[in-house]
Each structure stands twice: as structure tokens, then as C-alpha cells.
Amino acid sequence: MSLTGVPTGTEYVRRQNTGLVLRALRAHGPATRTELARRTGLAKATVGTIVAELEAARAVTQDDDSVSSGRGRPGRPVALTGESILGLGLEVNVDYVAAVALDLGGNVRVVETRPVATAGTPPSTEELIELATDVRTALMADGHTVVGATVAVPGLVAHDNRTVSWAPNLGWDGRHLAAELEEAFGADCPTTIDNDANCAALAEAAHGVTTDVSHSLYITGTIGIGAGIVQDGRLVRGGAGFAGEVGHMPIGNPSRVCGCGRMGCWEASVGLRAMLSTVGIDEEDTPLQTALAVADLAARDASTRAALATLGHELGTGLATLAAVLDPAAIVLGGYFVPLGAYVVPAAGQVLAERLPSASIHLPQIRLSSLGIHAAALGAAEDALADVYAGTLAL
């Protein structure tokens, strides 16, 4: 309990209220100044000056067509513009690097994916930096301003959100990735790093299936299992930034050997490899293709369906544990679970309901991710814009 907080001045108030206006525009769409005053609780005069400032910063634009609501002077709505301020989201994975640019209106402006240069080896830092700088320079050439970048990494990210602590699939121990990217960008483009599950959780909360709740849990499902935890709209990161490393929880079949060498890890029961070995299918190029092949088989074969139900049972056991600890309103399954949802979710949901700590506790809903392959990159872009919506960033 050391001293926390910084001295606050009146400019802080302006920033706070600017963020409020931006969030009001994002949450409920374009609106006149008067309507914004109603939404935010600010005085009309205040909204007026804030909107003027945002207009000068090219964050919002005046809609030309004035909207009349019957009587009186018609209002001139302002809308978040996609032309100026963008957040850049980057994603590194074992077989590709990807970039997503998101504008203030919540629209995806750019999506670019590049497969790894030499197949079989993970991408190098250079490949990521090249993609990032390419996309950024292209955007700037079009007159956009990239206010920040965030990289989603499959691995442990230190609490400073600037250093990769451990990414065994990439072989990137302890890299100062954020600093390297900032240097490559040259100019002012603050860059942070985050875990891919965290980013995906943010993406679902902002654009996916958990926009309606503020406490959610995202489960990645590939070879490893990870979690992104959202509580009160904010990510739970843990003391050192390593929260959500749920793949190696001692849950599920205790006799299964995990890739980490231990026995009984959760991902040894519900990870992709475990699923394949119970179903008896070979791995394809990507987790998603593999899952689709399994889904195909399950549609025809009852024993495959039974195996997937068993896996769903183990999945539910872990979800019940997580739900007891975190009490999420919704749990989102991502990765390979998405194509197999029909076969896995019922069993998981049943275990979840059975193991609820008390009947008074609302059963968390299990939902399937809707964002597809670029969830993490999208969440990273959202994160890059977070400072803008928070009002922290001077525009």
C-alpha cells in the first residue's frame, strides 16, 4: 500500500470529459451536441468546447445533413471520424504475422497477414517490424495518424507491457520488443505488448460476443490453452503480468502427460493435441483446418462425437474452476473450440452448471468467439486506441 496517484490539475478534468464524450459517441453513435450533453451529463457549453477541440484534432466530423426532429432548429450531429486517428494492432503467431488498423469509429481500415518467411520456423522480429512499418507508412501516406501500436504475443509478457518474458513457441525470451518497434517507427508511436489471450478478450469485449457484459473470460484453444480475464471492463494482469496462464492448471485427467513434462495439466486434456489423440486424427496445417476436419468427421461418426463430449467434460471442469474463482458473466471459447462448439459446449455447460458453487450464483454463459482468426490483432488495435477513449492521450 504505497502512495499511489499523481497530482491532478484542471487539464485533467478536460481530458476526463473528452474521454467521456468520445465514449458516448462510440457507445451510441453520432449525436448532436445537445444529445451528447444529455448522454454525458455535461453542460451544453462544455460539450461545445470539447467537440470543437476534437474537431480541430480531426477526431470527429460534422455530419453535413442536419437532422431535424420535427420542431425547432435542427441539430448538426457529430460523428467519430475514421480518417485521422488510428490504432495499430499487431499479432505474432507461429506461422504468420498480422496487422489490423482500427479507426475511432470502430471500423477496421486495414487487415494484412503475412505468412512466415521460412516455413516451419517462427517469424523473426524483423518480419514483424517490417510488416508494422509497412502498414504504418502506408497509413500515414494516406493522411492518417497512428496514435499507438500494440503487439499480441503468444507467451508471457512482463508487467511493464514492453517486454516478452517467455514465448517458447517463438523463441523470444526476454526481448525488448516494444523498444525495438518504437525505434523502427522513428516518430511518436507508443508501443506496448500484451498476451494474445488478453488481446482477444479485449476484442470480444469491444466488438465480439461480450459487448453486453463487463466481466468475461476468454479461452484460447490451440495447442496451448490460455485465458484473458476481463473484470469491470479492465484486464486482470496479475502481479507480474502472468495472470491467465491456465493451460498448466492441474485439472483434468491426471495421467495425461503434458508438453511441459508434467502430468495432469489442463491443456494435456483439452489442448489441440489431446483432442487429436482421442479422436484419432492427424494434425493439419493450422489448428483451424484441423478443427474443421474433426468437425467434419464428428458430423458423421458417433464415436468421434462421444470423444468430443468427453473432452467437453474436461473442458467444463476447468471452466467451473475458473468460474468459481472469477465469477464471469460470460465465457468465450476461441481457437479450435469454435468449429467444434456444437460437440463440446453442451457437455462443458452441463459440468459448469453442476459444479456451480451455489445455486444463488448466476450460471456463466458459454459463448463461441465470433471474431475469427484476427481476434488478437483486433484486440491489440483496440488496446492501442484505449488511451484515446480514456481521455489520457493528448490529441
Added chain:
Amino acid sequence: MSLTGVPTGTEYVRRQNTGLVLRALRAHGPATRTELARRTGLAKATVGTIVAELEAARAVTQDDDSVSSGRGRPGRPVALTGESILGLGLEVNVDYVAAVALDLGGNVRVVETRPVATAGTPPSTEELIELATDVRTALMADGHTVVGATVAVPGLVAHDNRTVSWAPNLGWDGRHLAAELEEAFGADCPTTIDNDANCAALAEAAHGVTTDVSHSLYITGTIGIGAGIVQDGRLVRGGAGFAGEVGHMPIGNPSRVCGCGRMGCWEASVGLRAMLSTVGIDEEDTPLQTALAVADLAARDASTRAALATLGHELGTGLATLAAVLDPAAIVLGGYFVPLGAYVVPAAGQVLAERLPSASIHLPQIRLSSLGIHAAALGAAEDALADVYAGTLAL
């Protein structure tokens, strides 16, 4: 992602900075205005006006003895006073109700415990209200101001922090406890409710063994097992307020029958009853007395020590799971674990270390609670003062 936040004015800035000054005084003790300016980063003039305001509100007092540091005009330090502003913490348990009054300086002014009126039955709401009003009127007669009250309840508390959702040990389903207490207090004394594990976690973070970290996990150990989760100095409460209900996680010996009727709940392996049945001792009046008796036996008997080590192993399995999810810097064991720490912690720590998701992750320290029986009530009192330190409360 709905619209969050409220309009902010300049008075908000004052409140924020007032909280900053109060926290600076709490964290590092009495100080002159100049020293406070240095600690907080505020201008000397600002500190001057804030201190004057706090003095008028009788929150701080001028130390009479001016402290000279060699040259120059000596400073006149101000200190948080214990005479005026107090937080009232209340605790309900199966066999007693307790009250703790805490002043701004962090000193406990009053501790009062009342055993349940009719032995064998849990306390009634009336007994709690009587204790609360008695203590409060006595404090007010002495000229103190009670700025708020918080009740620690062994059970589920709804997210509004005003309603008990489920307290099977008390038989208090759905009570509007906060409203009842506020009515009994009559005047202005905002009252909230919180889970006892949450309160104890707060107490340890403010006055116990986790003052040095901002991410911690508190485990209660009585008949049931609960957890209080602190992340970034704030409690993690979950979507409906039910986070930390870890007693019924499916962890540990799956063949053990839990009091809830299910199999394999964690508390069926590490709860007090489970411990007693493995050790072969009868329950005494309170969990603590029971634990002391067991500790006594363990000091002499090797098989008891072995049984406790086994229990420690199951404890460690659950802690490893929790650590993987939450990444706390420290884990605090409370309740009956405290007297048995020497026999239980080594085994638990070993499992925790073995099951760490990655070698890159810092091993959470296992610590024993230092606050004794009144941890929850103390944490409740701390919670009642939280608004003051946050600067939210007008004094």
C-alpha cells in the same frame, strides 16, 4: 462496453488531491506542508489550502512541537488525527458478532466481540444491529464521527454490496442488511456489505503481511474455504460479486464427499472437517482451538505430521491453480491454517513451485495471516474508510 464515467468538474480535482494528501500522510507518517508537497508533487500553495480544509474537518492536526532540521524556519508537521473520523467494521460469524473501529491514523480505537445470544444458533440480525448501534453511539458520545460502516459476512454478497445473497451458515438468504443497518443508524452512515474473505484480504493488504505487494490472494480456512482476491490494490469481485468462491472448485481428492453433496470439492480435501477426519481428532468449540489442538498433537506425533503434509499437498494443488489464474505476488493463509503453518506450508509450497506454469514466473510467496481473529472486521473498517482515502467523501 456501455458508457462509463461521470462528468468531472474542478471540485473533483480538489477531492482527488485531498485523497492524495491523506494517502501521503498514511503511507509515510506526519509531515510538514513542504514535505507533503514533495511527496505528492503538488504545489506548496495547494497543499496549504488542502491541509487547512482537512484541519477544519478535523481530519488532521497540527503537531505542536515544530521540528527543525538544522537551518531555517522549522516546519510544523501535520498528522492524521484519530479523534474525529472513524470507520466502523462489523463482522458476523456463526458464533459471534464483532466490531472494530479504525481511525485515520490506522489505529484500532475499539474492538468489541459478543458471543451469539443462544449458543448453537447463528446470530440474528438484531444482535448485529444492536452491537453496531451500541458501538456507534458510544463513539459519537466521545465526539467521534463515524463516516461509514462495512459488514463482513461469511457468504455470498451481491454486486451492489448491500444485499446478502446466500449465507447458508447464517440462514440469511437475500437480506437487505445494509438498508436495515442504515435505518438503525438513523443519521448519515453509509453502510456496505462484503464477503469476509474479501475483507480479510483488504486487512492484510492494509495492515498485515501483504502491505508490500499490490497483487495478493487471501485464503480463509475454516469449515469452508474462501478467497479474497486483490489485484492492483483493488478487490476482484466478479460479475455478480461472487468471485473467490474457491471452496467448491473440483480440485483435490475426487472421491471425497463435500458438505454440498458433490464429490471432489477442494474444501472436502482441505477444509477443517477434512483435516480432522484425516488426523482423527474431534472438533472443538472454534476452528482456532481445534487447530491448536491438532498442532499440539502434530508436535508429538509423526503420523499426524504426515497427514498434515498430505493435506498441504492438496492445498498446494489448489494454490497452484489459483496462482496460474491470478498470478499473485503473495498468498496469505488465514483461519485454521495459521497454527498449522509449519506442517502444511512446506508441502504446499513445494507443489506450488512444481506446478508453476513456467520457470519465468515468479513463485508467489506463501505467508501466514498475522491479524488473528479480527482480520475480517479490521478489513471491513478499512473498507469503511476507503472513500476518505480515495478523496471521494466530502468531509
Added chain:
DNA sequence: TTGACTTAATTCAAGAGTCGTACTAAACCT
């Protein structure tokens, strides 16, 4: 077509805060 009406947006002065500078206060040192 014109004037009343209604609603949107801006202007303006008042009030609340912080901050840096200048100034006063209170000790010690020589």
C-alpha cells in the same frame, strides 16, 4: 408570406482549482 414557436448552439461572466512568484515568518549562525 410572415410571425410565433421551438429547439440547437454559442457567448459570457461567475465560481472553483492549481501553480509559480513574491513575500512574510521563524528559526540558526556568526
Added chain:
DNA sequence: AGGTTTAGTACGACTCTTGAATTAAGTCAA
């Protein structure tokens, strides 16, 4: 007794929000 040094205050400049007054821009009805 006067100089030096540090603590605390007074004051004007600046920022920000707010409510009231004012201006702007439509509809509606006669």
C-alpha cells in the same frame, strides 16, 4: 544585531465547468 535559510501564505494568471442569456435555424399556422 544582522545575514542566511527554510516554512508557509498571498496573489495574480491560467484552466475548466456551468447556467443564463443570446443568437441561429428550422417548423407551423394563419
